[in-house]
Ligand code: HEM
Ligand SMILES: *[C@@H]1O[C@H](CO)[C@@H](O)[C@H](O)[C@H]1NC(C)=O
Ligand SMILES: *[C@@H]1O[C@H](CO)[C@@H](O)[C@H](O)[C@H]1NC(C)=O
């Protein structure tokens with residue numbers, strides 16, 4: 194066999210990286226990307242997130258983690274979710290699945306501080322990625338995963354894309370698998386990232402079709418989705434009252450709603466997954482086969498670390514793509 198010249202070898206390796214899952218962008222994200230350009234970046238975000246989470250430990254970690262997910266699933270992790278609607282365009286954050294999204298003000302605070310030291314360096318997309326990690330890690334007192342950086346900010350945000358790209362709580366397994374596949378994420382990623390539902394809350398109207406049925410007269414009668422534990426369904430009916438209740442929330446993991454543990458999978462096995470999309474993971478042999486091992490905390494945390502890093506690489510802009518937004522809510526003019 195002839196020896197290929199080194200430059201050719203390099204080209205072959207580069208072409209492989211380009212063709213591989215995640216694409217070249219992923220290769221360009223790296224740890225401590227701001228080491229020289231803005232050495233305080235990671236500390237500033239951490240301090241601001243930790244101070245905010247300390248004041249609201251029950252709700253904020255879940256909000257910031259969900260913000261990261263919703264950002265990454267629409268146009269990639271490019272902070273398009275943070276852009277405000279304008280007169281001519283309704284933005285992602287104003288689409289229906291935005292219900293209960295929060296944490297925007299924490300990203301704004303971090304961005305305001307970072308714009309002073311020096312301006313135009315740290316992207317909003319990286320702040321979102323760091324904030325999710327720092328918030329979820331707060332309670333455990335150690336970083337649950339390391340964040341690769343170097344994302345740049347997108348300039349487009351469309352409500353219609355949030356509607357099509359954010360999975361729905363009533364999705365079946367086939368739809369969920371296809372949605373994740375369209376982001377380069379597989380069934381294993383789907384099962385592991387769904388474990389994020391070990392923290393946070395859900396609104397009654399998003400799962401009430403599992404609790405009630407409408408009769409021909411239009412009256413509402415108690416009913417139970419057969420995949421939902423009957424006793425749990427009764428508790429949820431009592432908490433929610435009516436199927437259209439969009440004001441009440443219930444914890445997704447009632448025993449430890451603010452702890453990032455592996456109870457999500459324990460609940461699933463007991464028929465206590467809150468949404469149809471949670472219960473759907475038991476309907477697929479491959480997905481169901483992963484669940485038992487994930488009930489072990491150490492295994493879940495190790496796997497989540499890999500999966501959330503992978504999620505953080507979805508569709509990222511790097512190099513000279515996109516821009517570094519000066520205000521996370523507005524594209525640069
Ligand atoms: C697999 C598809 C998924 C579906 C269908 C889904 C759906 C939902 C829904 C409907 C809610 C409740 C929203 C509300 O009631 O206002 C929710 C909450 C949440 N989701 Fe997901 N989700 C999915 C995957 C993920 C992923 C991948 C993550 C993060 C890695 C995530 C993190 C969260 C968090 C932390 C909350 C709680 C938010 C809070 O309490 O403020 N979800 N999700
Ligand atoms: C979510 O969208 C609704 C309109 O559908 C809007 O009134 C609301 O302010 C939005 N929420 C956030 C947090 O942007
Ligand atoms: C899953 O949902 C999609 C869209 O609602 C539907 O077309 C499909 O038939 C469903 N698949 C199964 C296996 O129920």
Ligand SMILES: *[C@@H]1O[C@H](CO)[C@@H](O)[C@H](O)[C@H]1NC(C)=O
Pocket residue numbers: 437439440
């Ligand atoms: C909640 O329901 C009420 C009445 O059914 C409706 O007027 C309101 O717009 C709903 N709010 C949201 C955020 O969907």
